Amino acid sequence: xxxxxxxxxxxxxxxxxxxxxxxxxxxxxxxxxxxxxxxxxxxxxxxxxxxxxxxxxxxxxxxxxxxxxxxxxxxxxxxxxxxxxxxxxxxxxxxxxxxxxxxxxxxxxxxxxxxxxxxxxxxxxxxxxxxxxxxxxxxxxxxxxxxxxxxxxxxxxxxxxxxxxxxxxxxxxxxxxxxxxxxxxxxxxxxxxxxxxxxxxxxxxxxxxxxxxxxxxxxxxxxxxxxxxxxxxxxxxxxxxxxxxxxxxxxxxxxxxxxxxxxxxxxxxxxxxxxxxxxxxxxxxxxxxxxxxxxxxxxxxxxxxxxxxxxxxxxxxxxx
Amino acid sequence: xxxxxxxxxxxxxxxxxxxxxxxxxxxxxxxxxxxxxxxxxxxxxxxxxxxxxxxxxxxxxxxxxxxxxxxxxxxxxxxxxxxxxxxxxxxxxxxxxxxxxxxxxxxxxxxxxxxxxxxxxxxxxxxxxxxxxxxxxxxxxxxxxxxxxxxxxxxxxxxxxxxxxxxxxxxxxxxxxxxxxxxxxxxxxxxxxxxxxxxxxxxxxxxxxxxxxxxxxxxxxxxxxxxxxxxxxxxxxxxxxxxxxxxxxxxxxxxxxxxxxxxxxxxxxxxxxxxxxxxxxxxxxxxxxxxxxxxxxxxxxxxxxxxxxxxxxxxxxxxxxxxxxxxxxxxxxxxxxxxxxxxxxxxxxxxxxxxxxxxxxxxxxxxxxxxxxxxxxxxxxxxxxxxxxxxxxxxxxxxxxxxxxxxxxxxxxxxxxxxxxxxxxxxxxxxxxxxxxxxxxxxxxxxxxxxxxxxxxxxxxxxxxxxxxxxxxxxxxxxxxxxxxxxxxxxxxxxxxxxxxxxxxxxxxxxxxxxxxxxxxxxxxxxxxxxxxxxxxxxxxxxxxxxxxxxxxxxxxxxxxxxxx
Numbered sequence: 001x002x003x004x005x006x007x008x009x010x011x012x013x014x015x016x017x018x019x020x021x022x023x024x025x026x027x028x029x030x031x032x033x034x035x036x037x038x039x040x041x042x043x044x045x046x047x048x049x050x051x052x053x054x055x056x057x058x059x060x061x062x063x064x065x066x067x068x069x070x071x072x073x074x075x076x077x078x079x080x081x082x083x084x085x086x087x088x089x090x091x092x093x094x095x096x097x098x099x100x101x102x103x104x105x106x107x108x109x110x111x112x113x114x115x116x117x118x119x120x121x122x123x124x125x126x127x128x129x130x131x132x133x134x135x136x137x138x139x140x141x142x143x144x145x146x147x148x149x150x151x152x153x154x155x156x157x158x159x160x161x162x163x164x165x166x167x168x169x170x171x172x173x174x175x176x177x178x179x180x181x182x183x184x185x186x187x188x189x190x191x192x193x194x195x196x197x198x199x200x201x202x203x204x205x206x207x208x209x210x211x212x213x214x215x216x217x218x219x220x221x222x223x224x225x226x227x228x229x230x231x232x233x234x235x236x237x238x239x240x241x242x243x244x245x246x247x248x249x250x251x252x253x254x255x256x257x258x259x260x261x262x263x264x265x266x267x268x269x270x271x272x273x274x275x276x277x278x279x280x281x282x283x284x285x286x287x288x289x290x291x292x293x294x295x296x297x298x299x300x301x302x303x304x305x306x307x308x309x310x311x312x313x314x315x316x317x318x319x320x
Numbered sequence: 321x322x323x324x325x326x327x328x329x330x331x332x333x334x335x336x337x338x339x340x341x342x343x344x345x346x347x348x349x350x351x352x353x354x355x356x357x358x359x360x361x362x363x364x365x366x367x368x369x370x371x372x373x374x375x376x377x378x379x380x381x382x383x384x385x386x387x388x389x390x391x392x393x394x395x396x397x398x399x400x401x402x403x404x405x406x407x408x409x410x411x412x413x414x415x416x417x418x419x420x421x422x423x424x425x426x427x428x429x430x431x432x433x434x435x436x437x438x439x440x441x442x443x444x445x446x447x448x449x450x451x452x453x454x455x456x457x458x459x460x461x462x463x464x465x466x467x468x469x470x471x472x473x474x475x476x477x478x479x480x481x482x483x484x485x486x487x488x489x490x491x492x493x494x495x496x497x498x499x500x501x502x503x504x505x506x507x508x509x510x511x512x513x514x515x516x517x518x519x520x521x522x523x524x525x526x527x528x529x530x531x532x533x534x535x536x537x538x539x540x541x542x543x544x545x546x547x548x549x550x551x552x553x554x555x556x557x558x559x560x561x562x563x564x565x566x567x568x569x570x571x572x573x574x575x576x577x578x579x580x581x582x583x584x585x586x587x588x589x590x591x592x593x594x595x596x597x598x599x600x601x602x603x604x605x606x607x608x609x610x611x612x613x614x615x616x617x618x619x620x621x622x623x624x625x626x627x628x629x630x631x632x633x634x635x636x637x638x639x640x641x642x643x644x645x646x647x648x649x650x651x652x653x654x655x656x657x658x659x660x661x662x663x664x665x666x667x668x669x670x671x672x673x674x675x676x677x678x679x680x681x682x683x684x685x686x687x688x689x690x691x692x693x694x695x696x697x698x699x700x701x702x703x704x705x706x707x708x709x710x711x712x713x714x715x716x717x718x719x720x721x722x723x724x725x726x727x728x729x730x731x732x733x734x735x736x737x738x739x740x741x742x743x744x745x746x747x748x749x750x751x752x753x754x755x756x757x758x759x760x761x762x763x764x765x766x767x768x769x770x771x772x773x774x775x776x777x778x779x780x781x782x783x784x785x786x787x788x789x790x791x792x793x794x795x796x797x798x799x800x801x802x803x804x805x806x807x808x809x810x811x812x813x814x815x816x817x818x819x820x821x822x823x824x825x826x827x828x829x830x831x832x833x834x835x836x837x838x839x840x841x842x843x844x845x846x847x848x849x850x851x852x853x854x855x856x857x858x859x860x861x862x863x864x865x866x867x868x869x870x871x872x873x874x875x876x877x878x879x880x881x882x883x884x885x
Contacts, residue, residue: 037764
């Protein structure tokens with residue numbers, strides 16, 4: 001990709017990030033209340049809370065406070081949490097580790113199951129297998145995460161006691177423990193995605209397999225396997241790539257439901273608690289991370305389009 | 321490039337690489353390895369001989385604890401390496417914001433719980449009274465304006481510094497510092513302290529701006545929790561995550577949202593105060609169902625929970641021990657008494673009180689784990705009395721409404737599941753007698769903001785809990801007080817509060833607060849529902865819970881806790 005396109009992309013990224021963080025800043029500051037309840041408890045008077053507001057510098061005009069925040073953010077200083085006093089950047093770093101690990105493991109798991117399944121459905125489209133798979137896929141999508149998670153906890157943690165119900169073990173402390181605590185949350189999270197990925201791949205692959213060049217390859221006597229892996233799979237991956245990219249971007253912010261259910265100290269839980277406690281700077285920090293992550297991941301996806309399907313190469317180069 | 325590899329394989333490879341990168345970055349620098357039990361800890365525990373084995377007082381709903389905690393049986397020879405302490409894993413319902421009393425509010429139950437492990441407050445609530453804890457004694461002058469704090473000799477902070485009068489002064493200086501960066505959470509309570517000085521090495525004299533019999537309670541929370549002056553001088557900013565107190569346990573690892581690991585303070589000064597465990601791990605599990613599931617699966621040994629169903633299950637199941645701690649606080653409908661408000665008319669409030677079946681609410685929403693509330697004190701409190709709250713009588717209620725005309729108002733609630741359930745049931749009960757109630761639900765911040773500004777017709781909130789009623793009651797019910805949401809004004813109530821604050825005679829104070837409760841109910845200032853509670857559910861091998869002195873909203877001292885085999 002040439003320099004002009006690259007700088008264009010970077011420009012877009014900055015605009016997105018600024019818009020998203022500015023909008024968030026305005027929104028959360030418009031909510032009634034402030035961090036003083038989290039600090040002083042519910043039985044504090046208006047005066048006491050006003051004093052806390054002042055101490056935290058919450059009384060200035062919004063646009064100025066936003067610009068100040070943006071300025072510090074660019075130097076890496078995201079401020080301090082009103083609730084706990086610790087540095088927002090270090091909190092984000094700690095929590096991001098959890099969300100990213102969950103994200104990666106669940107997506108890998110989802111793809112490992114969805115890709116073969118999608119291929120199988122495409123090759124057997126119209127057969128009983130395909131129809132049963134469709135029903136199964138819709139079923140998986142229909143089950144709420146929360147319900148599935150609780151069921152898994154009940155079966156594997158309580159009944160059989162083979163996996164922990166909740167909690168988090170950092171990889172650095174105990175790699176095996178880390179894997180154990182990730183299993184149930186990752187499976188729960190992956191369940192919805194598997195079906196979507198498989199279905200998306202299936203439909204694209206069916207279309208590709210009907211194209212002329214596949215017919216030509218078959219006529220030349222290439223095996224199904226070779227046709228699939230060398231010719232058909234890559235161009236059929238566009239939609240899957242798009243959806244995965246969107247998912248990864250979204251899940252960088254963690255999923256609140258899964259993190260709450262399995263007591264994982266990730267970004268999703270952090271942002272909900274911070275919104276409730278009106279911990280403005282933490283909310284800004286998480287939104288910044290998510291926005292950056294989203295844009296970065298989709299930037300990578302755009303690049304990959306070109307690799308996956310040469311017909312899109314010029315499109316990727318010119319990406320608007 | 322990799323012509324042969326399929327796209328899928330490449331994607332998997334990239335993601336695999338990312339996992340490795342993420343995992344490598346994920347090595348948590350702060351979390352220490354779980355420590356091997358060190359000999360010093362074993363020695364400390366094995367020194368507690370059978371002489372101090374206290375019989376467990378069984379609360380009503382606990383099956384008898386097998387008294388295998390006689391320490392003689394526990395104390396294996398350290399040389400054999402048998403652990404006499406054990407590891408206790410506690411599940412908390414919310415994150416602990418921090419552990420520095422100058423910065424973090426210890427009126428929040430989870431903060432208080434860990435705070436009590438690491439600090440020893442000057443006083444503590446016990447059996448409805450406030451008694452000296454860290455203090456050797458805390459004596460008032462006759463006019464209740466001068467309080468003399470005497471410290472025990474030989475107490476040291478976790479860093480070895482001595483606890484002496486200058487240390488207390490250094491802490492009070494810090495709490496009252498007008499230029500402090502972070503606002504002191506206990507500032508409102510401590511405002512009554514005018515001056516203080518160290519009289520000698522172990523004595524501090526504190527002078528109040530006005531007489532107060534309730535001053536000891538102020539020192540049971542933030543204002544009475546002291547850190548080592550050396551640590552304060554060296555790095556005050558670190559105290560929130562690496563506190564240095566005098567308590568039975570020290571913090572080994574602390575992270576907001578992650579696990580908190582406590583290890584024993586081997587030089588703990590209090591006889592029979594513990595610590596008896598090798599390690600305490602506190603884990604935050606906000607979801608009630610998950611927390612209980614973790615107890616069931618064995619991942620946790622003890623949980624705090626407000627989920628009535630879980631508490632009821634645990635009470636009925638011999639696999640668990642359940643203690644229900646209830647307190648001064650109650651859930652109540654707080655009416656706005658200002659002119660023009662639909663509930664300003666006392667007759668209408670009376671009709672509401674007659675129409676709401678509080679016992680049914682307690683049975684349905686709270687599974688009967690606590691009784692219905694009839695006043696500001698719960699039945700276990702020495703202040704409890706018949707406060708003369710109207711008994712259920714829907715017919716009488718209907719008659720009042722027929723005479724007064726239809727009533728229509730909005731109840732604001734904080735949108736938790738149980739609050740919604742309560743509100744809907746109340747809506748039904750009131751509807752049956754001709755009162756139309758709409759429900760408006762918002763998050764806590766919004767509700768409190770509106771309540772403070774008087775911007776509501778009725779709001780469902782709870783009353784505060786503390787070891788002494790004075791501070792909380794005054795702020796809620798004294799005329800013109802800042803947290804008097806409904807603007808309740810009564811000369812009689814004000815007089816009773818002032819008198820109760822001015823006498824140290826316990827019986828007199830009890831009588832005055834009982835009179836106060838009756839006055840509140842005559843005026844129907846608050847419409848009581850049921851008492852607040854927290855369930856402490858544990859596995860039977862966790863003992864010592866009976867000695868816990870449940871503190872504010874279910875926090876408790878971890879010092880007395882042991883694990884039997």
